[in-house]
Amino acid sequence: QQMNNCCTPMNNNLAPQIEQMNKLAVTLTKSPANITSRLFTDPSKQLGQWESSAINGKLCLARLDLNAPLKRDKPTGKAVVADDTRLRASIPTISFLARAGGRVAVASHLGRPKGERCPGLSLAPVAAHLAELLANEEGVEFVGMAEDCVGHETEARIRALQPGQVLLLENTRFHIGEEEGDKAFAAALAKPFDMFVNDAFGAAHRAHASVDHVARFIPACCTGFVMQREVRFLQGVLDHAVHPVVAVVGGAKVRDKIALLRNLVERYDKVVIGGKMAFTFLASNGVQVGDSHVEKDMMRFAAELQERAAAKGTKIYLPVDVVLAKYVTPNADVDDISPHSAVQTPLAWHENLTPVGVIDLTVSCCGPESPCISASHFGVDIGPKSQAQFRKALQGCKTVIWNGPMGVFENEKFMAGTRAVAQAIADLRSSDPTVVSVGDAPTRQDLSSSDPTVV
Numbered sequence: 001q002q003m004n005n006c007c008t009p010m011n012n013n014l015a016p017q018i019e020q021m022n023k024l025a026v027t028l029t030k031s032p033a034n035i036t037s038r039l040f041t042d043p044s045k046q047l048g049q050w051e052s053s054a055i056n057g058k059l060c061l062a063r064l065d066l067n068a069p070l071k072r073d074k075p076t077g078k079a080v081v082a083d084d085t086r087l088r089a090s091i092p093t094i095s096f097l098a099r100a101g102g103r104v105a106v107a108s109h110l111g112r113p114k115g116e117r118c119p120g121l122s123l124a125p126v127a128a129h130l131a132e133l134l135a136n137e138e139g140v141e142f143v144g145m146a147e148d149c150v151g152h153e154t155e156a157r158i159r160a161l162q163p164g165q166v167l168l169l170e171n172t173r174f175h176i177g178e179e180e181g182d183k184a185f186a187a188a189l190a191k192p193f194d195m196f197v198n199d200a201f202g203a204a205h206r207a208h209a210s211v212d213h214v215a216r217f218i219p220a221c222c223t224g225f226v227m228q229r230e231v232r233f234l235q236g237v238l239d240h241a242v243h244p245v246v247a248v249v250g251g252a253k254v255r256d257k258i259a260l261l262r263n264l265v266e267r268y269d270k271v272v273i274g275g276k277m278a279f280t281f282l283a284s285n286g287v288q289v290g291d292s293h294v295e296k297d298m299m300r301f302a303a304e305l306q307e308r309a310a311a312k313g314t315k316i317y318l319p320v321d322v323v324l325a326k327y328v329t330p331n332a333d334v335d336d337i338s339p340h341s342a343v344q345t346p347l348a349w350h351e352n353l354t355p356v357g358v359i360d361l362t363v364s365c366c367g368p369e370s371p372c373i374s375a376s377h378f379g380v381d382i383g384p385k386s387q388a389q390f391r392k393a394l395q396g397c398k399t400v401i402w403n404g405p406m407g408v409f410e411n412e413k414f415m416a417g418t419r420a421v422a423q424a425i426a427d428l429r430s431s432d433p434t435v436v437s438v439g440d441a442p443t444r445q446d447l448s449s450s451d452p453t454v455v
Contacts, residue, residue: 045223046228047096047097047197047199047222048228050100050222055097055101056101056102057163059102059105059158059161060102060105061105061107061189061195061214062090062104062107063107063196063200063203063211063214064094064106064199064200066106066108066123067086067109068084068087068126079124086202087129087130090106092225093225094106094134094140095134095137096225098141099164103163104167105146105161107189108123108171109171110123110173111173113171115174115177115178115180116174121171122171123169124145127145130168134166141162141164143167145168145170146158148169148170149170149172149174149175150175151188154170155191172208172209175209179206179208180209181208185209186213186216186217187217190214190217193218194218194219194220195218195219195221196218198211198224198227199223201227201230201231233436241398241401241434243398244399245268245270246270247270247272248402248403248425249264249271249273250273250274250276250277250278251403251404252275252276252277253277254277254298261305265309265314270317271316271317272390273318274319274382274405274406274407275404275406276292276293277295277404278318279293279379280299280302281316282361284300289373289378290376292379317389319361320361321386322359322361322383322386323358323379323380323381323383323407324355324377325355325356325378326353326356327353327354327378358384359383360385379407380408381414381417381418383417387417390420391424394425398434399435400428400436406418406421
């Protein structure tokens with residue numbers, strides 16, 4: 001209700017849903033399906049190959065992944081960037097374009113506003129932090145943030161840019177056409193520009209308007225430095241992985257990782273599953289998981305994937321115990337929201353979680369008559385037994401592919417599982433494994449906030 005009060009619909013013209021590519025599908029399958037993936041395989045479509053003369057004076061749209069977690073600054077009460085890893089990674093692409101004389105507009109999404117304008121999901125905190133990072137870049141002038149990403153006023157600000165100047169556009173997901181892949185919205189976003197640079201690796205699997213369709217309306221397109229580095233490294237490792245290979249997969253949605261999971265089961269030796277998505281697999285096995293996140297329409301897929309893994313001889317590891325929590329309604333002056341809300345904000349809803357203990361999912365009481373997890377509680381991390389099981393699964397491996405955390409690691413109380421897996425991987429260094437951290441895997445900064453010696 002709080003979020004409904006702060007949100008104003010911007011575009012109710014729903015376009016037909018366009019099926020999204022799944023995370024990393026472009027590097028795991030042989031037939032890339034969207035226009036962004038075709039940029040990966042053409043060297044002439046890589047930013048570093050472009051001469052300054054091809055960029056000088058051009059209006060450049062840089063689609064970056066600035067979807068950074070936010071936190072409240074206690075002295076001011078304002079939202080600020082909690083982890084600037086993605087922002088820092090994007091600086092080389094921004095600087096290259098600006099120093100080459102490009103007139104640069106940066107587009108990004110933040111959170112899941114579902115096509116509504118939500119003040120709590122504005123990119124304003126990102127703009128403030130980006131201004132600090134770019135202040136030290138010679139030949140780059142950050143000129144602020146536009147109030148929208150399309151429209152007459154925004155277009156006027158874009159066309160007024162001078163060579164070397166950088167303007168941040170407001171959250172693309174404030175428009176319903178973004179996630180729907182609406183071509184009219186993509187055309188409106190592309191209208192002022194001569195050049196498009198896609199450097200949003202974390203969003204490149206999605207057929208969203210600003211990621212994929214916009215490239216169809218801009219004559220010159222290429223990938224940025226983040227995209228080139230990630231894809232080059234991933235392709236090499238995934239195509240020539242040294243066995244045994246263990247994939248550690250976590251995060252929220254099974255739906256986002258269908259192609260990834262299918263390919264992992266087909267190619268690799270072990271798959272460790274944690275995070276929210278683990279509860280869909282547990283539920284498909286008949287475990288009563290309380291209020292834990294379950295994608296009911298993905299339960300059949302989860303069951304079939306486990307059957308396929310058994311047939312291939314691939315071992316799937318699921319949590320055997322979990323840390324439980326309950327959600328405490330925040331104070332009226334805090335606009336954080338529940339973990340199950342349709343509209344998702346990067347502000348710290350997880351700070352309103354209270355731990356209630358650890359439950360063993362293997363005990364005989366876990367059945368329909370006596371559920372393991374009560375209806376008012378939900379899982380937020382893997383427990384100690386699961387940590388030990390996952391550590392054992394990692395022993396002796398030569399390649400580790402990690403995609404997604406084991407729980408709500410943003411909250412120190414529920415970081416133990418993710419940190420334990422990270423430490424288990426770090427302890428493998430004596431066997432010199434190749435470790436690939438992809439997608440939404442936690443960063444070193446995430447895992448060492450309270451203990452800089454970890455990992």
